[in-house]
Amino acid sequence: MSAKERRIILKNIDQHGYGNDIDTYLEHGGYEIWKKALQRKPEELREEVKRSGVRGRGGAGFPAGMKWSFLDFKSGKPVYLVCNADESEPGTFKDRQIIYKDPHQLIEGMLISAYAITAKLAFIYIRGEFPDGARILERAIEEARSKNFLGKDILGTGFSCEIHVHRGAGAYICGEETGLIESLEGKRPYPRIKPPYFPAALGLYMCPTIVNNVETLCNVKHIAEMGGEEYAKIGRPGNTGTRIWCVSGHVRKPGYYEFEGGALTLGELIYDICGGLHPGRKLKAVIPGGSSMKILRADERFKGTDREGNNFDFALEDLILDFDGIAVSGSLSGSGGIIVMDDTTDMVDALANVSAFYAHESCGQCTPCREGSLWLKKILHRMSHGQARLEDVDLLKSVADQIPGRTICALGEAAAWPVQSYVAKFRDEFIAKAENQAAGRTNGDGGISDRVQLV
Amino acid sequence: MEDVMNLKKETLQKIDEVIPRYPEKRSAVLPLLHLVQEDQGFVSRDATEWIAEKLGLKPINVWELVRFYPMLRDKPVGKKVVRVCRTLSCALQGSYKTCKTLRDAFDCKLDGNSPDGAVTVEFAECLASCHTAPVVMVDDDLHEHVDEEKAKKIAGEILNGQPKQGGSA
Amino acid sequence: MNDDKKQELITVYVDDREVRVPPGTNMIEAAAKAGIEVPHYCYHPKLSVAGNCRMCMVELGMPEKDRATGKPVLDNEGNQKVMWIPKPAIACATKAMPGIRIKTKSDLARSCQEGVMEFLLVNHPLDCPICDQAGECRLQEFATDYGRGYSRFVEEKNVKPKRTLLGPRVMLDDERCILCSRCVRFCQEIADDDVLGFVDRGSYTTLTCYPGKQLENNYSLNTVDICPVGALTSTDFRFKMRPWFLRETHSICTESSVGVNTVVSSREGKIHRITPRRNDEVNDTWMADSGRELYKQVEAKHRLLKAVVDSFETDNVGGAIREAADLLKGERKIAFVGSGRSSVEEQFLFKKLADQAGARLTALVGRVAEGDGLLISADRNPNVRGALVTGLINELPEAELSDLEDAIDKEEIDTVVAYNEDLSAAGISEQQLAKVTIIYVGTHFNETSARARVVLPASTVFEKNGSFINQQYRLQKFLQAVPGRAEGQDDRRILAGMLAEFGVLVSPEIDDVWAEMSETIETFRDIGFMKIPSTGLLLDPPSHLRDLRYPEGGSLHYEPAKEEASVT
Ligand SMILES: Cc1cc2nc3c(=O)[nH]c(=O)nc-3n(C[C@H](O)[C@H](O)[C@H](O)COP(=O)(O)O)c2cc1C
Ligand code: SF4
Ligand code: SF4
Numbered sequence A: 001m002s003a004k005e006r007r008i009i010l011k012n013i014d015q016h017g018y019g020n021d022i023d024t025y026l027e028h029g030g031y032e033i034w035k036k037a038l039q040r041k042p043e044e045l046r047e048e049v050k051r052s053g054v055r056g057r058g059g060a061g062f063p064a065g066m067k068w069s070f071l072d073f074k075s076g077k078p079v080y081l082v083c084n085a086d087e088s089e090p091g092t093f094k095d096r097q098i099i100y101k102d103p104h105q106l107i108e109g110m111l112i113s114a115y116a117i118t119a120k121l122a123f124i125y126i127r128g129e130f131p132d133g134a135r136i137l138e139r140a141i142e143e144a145r146s147k148n149f150l151g152k153d154i155l156g157t158g159f160s161c162e163i164h165v166h167r168g169a170g171a172y173i174c175g176e177e178t179g180l181i182e183s184l185e186g187k188r189p190y191p192r193i194k195p196p197y198f199p200a201a202l203g204l205y206m207c208p209t210i211v212n213n214v215e216t217l218c219n220v221k222h223i224a225e226m227g228g229e230e231y232a233k234i235g236r237p238g239n240t241g242t243r244i245w246c247v248s249g250h251v252r253k254p255g256y257y258e259f260e261g262g263a264l265t266l267g268e269l270i271y272d273i274c275g276g277l278h279p280g281r282k283l284k285a286v287i288p289g290g291s292s293m294k295i296l297r298a299d300e301r302f303k304g305t306d307r308e309g310n311n312f313d314f315a316l317e318d319l320i321l322d323f324d325g326i327a328v329s330g331s332l333s334g335s336g337g338i339i340v341m342d343d344t345t346d347m348v349d350a351l352a353n354v355s356a357f358y359a360h361e362s363c364g365q366c367t368p369c370r371e372g373s374l375w376l377k378k379i380l381h382r383m384s385h386g387q388a389r390l391e392d393v394d395l396l397k398s399v400a401d402q403i404p405g406r407t408i409c410a411l412g413e414a415a416a417w418p419v420q421s422y423v424a425k426f427r428d429e430f431i432a433k434a435e436n437q438a439a440g441r442t443n444g445d446g447g448i449s450d451r452v453q454l455v
Numbered sequence B: 001m002e003d004v005m006n007l008k009k010e011t012l013q014k015i016d017e018v019i020p021r022y023p024e025k026r027s028a029v030l031p032l033l034h035l036v037q038e039d040q041g042f043v044s045r046d047a048t049e050w051i052a053e054k055l056g057l058k059p060i061n062v063w064e065l066v067r068f069y070p071m072l073r074d075k076p077v078g079k080k081v082v083r084v085c086r087t088l089s090c091a092l093q094g095s096y097k098t099c100k101t102l103r104d105a106f107d108c109k110l111d112g113n114s115p116d117g118a119v120t121v122e123f124a125e126c127l128a129s130c131h132t133a134p135v136v137m138v139d140d141d142l143h144e145h146v147d148e149e150k151a152k153k154i155a156g157e158i159l160n161g162q163p164k165q166g167g168s169a
Numbered sequence C: 001m002n003d004d005k006k007q008e009l010i011t012v013y014v015d016d017r018e019v020r021v022p023p024g025t026n027m028i029e030a031a032a033k034a035g036i037e038v039p040h041y042c043y044h045p046k047l048s049v050a051g052n053c054r055m056c057m058v059e060l061g062m063p064e065k066d067r068a069t070g071k072p073v074l075d076n077e078g079n080q081k082v083m084w085i086p087k088p089a090i091a092c093a094t095k096a097m098p099g100i101r102i103k104t105k106s107d108l109a110r111s112c113q114e115g116v117m118e119f120l121l122v123n124h125p126l127d128c129p130i131c132d133q134a135g136e137c138r139l140q141e142f143a144t145d146y147g148r149g150y151s152r153f154v155e156e157k158n159v160k161p162k163r164t165l166l167g168p169r170v171m172l173d174d175e176r177c178i179l180c181s182r183c184v185r186f187c188q189e190i191a192d193d194d195v196l197g198f199v200d201r202g203s204y205t206t207l208t209c210y211p212g213k214q215l216e217n218n219y220s221l222n223t224v225d226i227c228p229v230g231a232l233t234s235t236d237f238r239f240k241m242r243p244w245f246l247r248e249t250h251s252i253c254t255e256s257s258v259g260v261n262t263v264v265s266s267r268e269g270k271i272h273r274i275t276p277r278r279n280d281e282v283n284d285t286w287m288a289d290s291g292r293e294l295y296k297q298v299e300a301k302h303r304l305l306k307a308v309v310d311s312f313e314t315d316n317v318g319g320a321i322r323e324a325a326d327l328l329k330g331e332r333k334i335a336f337v338g339s340g341r342s343s344v345e346e347q348f349l350f351k352k353l354a355d356q357a358g359a360r361l362t363a364l365v366g367r368v369a370e371g372d373g374l375l376i377s378a379d380r381n382p383n384v385r386g387a388l389v390t391g392l393i394n395e396l397p398e399a400e401l402s403d404l405e406d407a408i409d410k411e412e413i414d415t416v417v418a419y420n421e422d423l424s425a426a427g428i429s430e431q432q433l434a435k436v437t438i439i440y441v442g443t444h445f446n447e448t449s450a451r452a453r454v455v456l457p458a459s460t461v462f463e464k465n466g467s468f469i470n471q472q473y474r475l476q477k478f479l480q481a482v483p484g485r486a487e488g489q490d491d492r493r494i495l496a497g498m499l500a501e502f503g504v505l506v507s508p509e510i511d512d513v514w515a516e517m518s519e520t521i522e523t524f525r526d527i528g529f530m531k532i533p534s535t536g537l538l539l540d541p542p543s544h545l546r547d548l549r550y551p552e553g554g555s556l557h558y559e560p561a562k563e564e565a566s567v568t
C-alpha cells in the first residue's frame, strides 16, 4: 500500500546503507543540482520557484516564490536566508528525519535558495532538543566546505556563501519567524509587530530576510532540478509537489509518509497507510495539522462547493490530503502533523494537555495570549482534576474567542483554536464532565486514575 | 575574568570561533550560553556577567535569556538530566506514567533532583518524535517507545552508571 | 489651504470625524487631535512602539483602489469606497495615510477593549484602595470605562514579588505590573542604562533588575511617571498624598540651562513633588531625579526668613530696605554681583538698581560642570542668557569673581551687593570680605549673609512668578506654586523698594516690568509675561550674544552652534 507514497524528499531516507555523510550523498548525485544552479541567474531560479507554486511547509502554507518576491533588494542591505528547523509544533517530526538522516539535501537546498535570493550568509535555527541534529549539520557543513560547495568563491564561480547552525534552547515561539529572528539576534524571542517588521524588508538585523521551513528548502532543490513547471505537475493545482505527513497517536503504524498533493484521503492515510486503529477501538477525532489546528470529529460532515463549482459532502475519511483538501473542513493542514485519537480519549483531558502546552510556550509579550492561554489552562486543569463546573463550558469558549486575531503572532490562534473547536465539537463531553463531577461521580485522584493520564 | 570562570580550553576556543560568525556580536549570546552550560553544567551569575562582558552587553540582557529558555539553567542540576515528553502524542501513549516511573526510580520530585543530586527528572514539551511515543531524552540522547518497562531499564542503567546510547531519530 | 500645503497635511477619519495630520502620524495621536482618546498602555509618544498591550485595537478601513489602474473605487454617491479590514489593528502601529479610517467605538473595537481589560485584570491584585497609584491609574480608569465590571476568573492568581526596591528611589510591585515594557524601553532608549528586563515567560513574566544591580541612574523616576499602573512608585512620594488632593503649577527646573518644564504639585502651601511637563522642544516628557528634589530648598533649615540689619533680625523689611539703600548712597565704590538663578525680571531690576547706585562693577557667578548629555547641561545656572539679554552682564560669567577680588585688593570697591550668591564660594577670601560692606539679598544663609550688614530675605522659584531664558534662547515662564515663606516681600518688591529709595518709581508687578522691558530691550519687543506660551518662546538674540562661546555641549533637543572651521 505504501506504493501510493511518492518519496521525493524522503527518497533516500531510511534506505538501507544510506548514511548522512557527504560520500553517500555524492554517490546519490549530491550537489550536482547545486553545480548546475550556479550556472544560472538568481532571478531565473526565483522564477522557477514561483512557477513551481510550492507552498511553505512550516505551517502557514504561504507560496515560497511569492514570499521571495517580496524581498526588498532595493534597500542595498545584505539579504539573509534562515532555515526554520525549530520543529516544535506538537505532532510534527518530519524535519528531524531530514536533518538527522539526509542533512546534505537540506544544505544543497539552502545553497540554491541562498544563491537565488542573493544571500551570502544563511543560518539554520535548530531547536535545542536536537543536539545531535546540530552536530550532524555542523559536520555536513564542514564536509561541504571541504569540497568547496560552500564558503568562499564556491567552485570558482565567485559566489560565496556561509551557513551556520544556531541552536535554540527549548522555546516553541522560536519557530515563529520573527520570534526566531529576535532569538537569532540574541534577544528574548518576542515576535515582532507586523506592520512594520515584515522579514522580507526588515528581518534579521533589520535587513531583508527569508525564513523557510526545512522541508520547503529541500523542495527548492528538486524544483531547481526538474524546473518549476515540471514540479507544478506533481500534486494538485495550488497543492503542488509532495508533502510529508506525520502521523501519531492512536494508529497502529504511526510514522512519516510522503505523498503527492491530493493523492489520497485522510481515511486512506489512517486506515491503509497507518494500519488503522488498535483492535477494538473506534476513531474519535483527528487533529489534521499539528496540535494548534482545529480538531475534527470522526462523525462530522463537511459540506460546501469547490472551486469548480461542484458540491461536496465529505466524511472525515473523505478529506483529501493537501492544503486545500484539509481546509474544506474548516481546519488546516498546518505543519502536516496528524494526531489520531480513538474512543478511549477523554477530550477534556486532551484539551487540557494541549492548552498546557500553549500556556507554557506563550512568550508573554502581548496581553490576550499571555493571560488568555494561562487562564484557559487553569480552567481546563481544574476541570480535568475533579472540579468542572457547568458554566466552564461557555466560559472556555468566551475566553478563547477573545484571543485570535488580536495578538502579535499566531500563537494566539494556536492557543484559541483547539479550545474553540474541542468545546464546540465535544460539548457533550465537557458538560458531562461537569455534571458527573457535580454529582460526585468522579474517580479518586482528581478523576484521572483509571484512564490514561493526559494532564 | 577567564580564570574566574575556569572554562576548559576547548570551550574558550569554541567561544572565540563562534563569535565572529555573526554580523552582530549579540547574536552569539545563545551559543555562548550553550557552551558555558555544557562546560559547567549550568549558567552561574558569574558566567552571565562574563558572557555579557564578552559580547559588550549588560548582564540583564543575558539574564533575560537564561530565564526565558527552559534548557538553560541558572542553578546546578543533576549530572543526568532526564526529560520526559508530556505533550499530547506522548501523553496518549502513557508518558505521564513513564515520568512517574522514572521519578520513583530516582526518588525525585517532578522538576526536581534526586536526593543525592545526581539525577534530575523533568517534563519537556513535544520532542518532535511523536511517532515513537512516549519519548525521553537522557541528556542528549533520545529514547523511544519508553513504556514503564523500558523506563525501569533506563533508570537501572543510569543508577548503575552505565549510560546507554539512545537511538537518535 | 495654503498652510496645509506647507505642512503637507492629509485627511484621515477617526469615528467619522475628519482630521488633518502630517502623513505617518501615529493614529493614536491623530485620534487625540480629533478629540478622541484611543485607550492605550504600552504606547508612549517618546518611546519606540512595542504594540504589546493590545489595548489600542481599532477597526481599520482603507480607501479602496482598483488593483489594475490604482484609481479610487467610488460608491453610488461618488465617494471613495472603504474596505474595512476584518481583523482589528493596533492604532499605535498604524500610521496615517491619505483617507484611512479607524473606528474606536465599533462593536469589534469595544469587544477588543473589553477583552484586553479582562485579561489584564485576571492576574491583577485590584487593591486600588491601598494602592498609591489610585487616582492616576490607567488600569483603574479603563476598568470602569472599558471593563465588564465583574470577574469570571475563579482560578488562583499568579503570585509575584511585591515591594521590591529597584533602586534608591523606585519601588516595584510585580503583581501590579502589566508588562507594557515602557520602563524597560525608557532605560534602554532614553537613560542609556540597561538594567531592567523581564525574566521567565508567559503570564509568569516578571520585571526585574539584574540581581545585584540597581535602577539608580539620575533619570530613574521617569519610569515611575510613565508606568501606566501602580507597579512602579517613588519611594519618596509613596503613600504621602493622594494625587487628587494636589494642586498643580507649571514651573521650570533650575538645575541647568536646559530649562526642563515641570509641574509642581502642592497642597496647602506644601510642595509634595515635582514631575516633568511635556515640552517636545525641550525635555520631551522627562526630567532628572535630582531636579525633583529641589523643592526641598523651600523648607531647608538654613532658609532665610527674616530681614537682618547689623546682625539683628527685624520684622521691618521696609526699614531694612531703607538701610540697604542708604549704604549705597554717598561716595561709595560699589560692586553688584547678580545671579544666573534669578529671573529675567529680577535681573532687569537688579541691573536698573546697579545703574542707579552707580555701580563700578557688575558680575554674575558662573556655574559650569559636566553636562550629562540629556537634560542637565554644563551651565548649571538656569538663566545666564537672561542676564545677557537684560544687559546685566556682557560676557559669559566666570566661576571665580577675580575682577572683584582685584578691585577689593586695590580698594576700588568697598561695598558689594550680592544677589543670592555666596561670595566666598565665588572665590572671595575672608580677608577680602572683611574689607567690604555687604548687602545680601537671598533665600538661604551662607558665609556672605553671615557677614552682611543688611540681609533681605527673598523667594525661591516656587514662591514667585518669573521667567528664564534657556540654552536655546527659549524664554520660559514659571508660576508661583506656594505662598512665599520669607517675611514680607518677594524679589521684585525688594528691588522696586530699593529703587524707590533712589527716587525711581517702578511697579513690581510682573506685567509692568515686562511692559518696560519690551519697550527698552529689542529682543523682548512685543513680549509680555502673559504672552509667553506654556512651552516657551524662542527669542532672537542679537548676534553678539549668539556668537559667545557658551559652555553647553549637546543635550536632548540642543546642539551647540558649530564653531567656524579654524584656518590652518
Ligand atoms: C507559534 C508558531 C510556531 C511556529 N513554529 C514553526 C516551526 O517550528 N517550524 C517552522 O518551519 N515554522 C514554524 N512556524 C511558521 C513560521 O512562522 C514561518 O511561517 C515558517 O517558518 C515559514 O516557512 P515556510 O514558508 O517555508 O513554511 C511557526 C509559527 C508560529 C506562529
Ligand atoms: S501571541 Fe503569544 S507568543 Fe505571540 S507575541 Fe503574543 S504573547 Fe507572545
Ligand atoms: S495599579 Fe491601578 S488598578 Fe492596580 S491596584 Fe493600583 S490603582 Fe488599582
Ligand code: SF4
Residues within 6 Å of the ligand: C176, C177, C178, C179, C180, C181, C182, C183, C184, C207, C223, C226, C227, C228, C229, C231, C232
Ligand atoms: S513596571 Fe510599569 S512601566 Fe514597567 S512594564 Fe510594568 S507596567 Fe509597564
Ligand code: FES
Residues within 6 Å of the ligand: A090, A091, A092, B085, B086, B087, B088, B089, B090, B091, B125, B126, B127, B128, B129, B130, B131, B133, B134, B135
Ligand atoms: S508529543 Fe512527545 S514527541 Fe511529540
Ligand code: FES
Residues within 6 Å of the ligand: C039, C040, C041, C042, C043, C050, C051, C052, C053, C054, C055, C056, C057, C090, C091, C092, C093
Ligand atoms: S498601545 Fe499597546 S498595543 Fe497599542
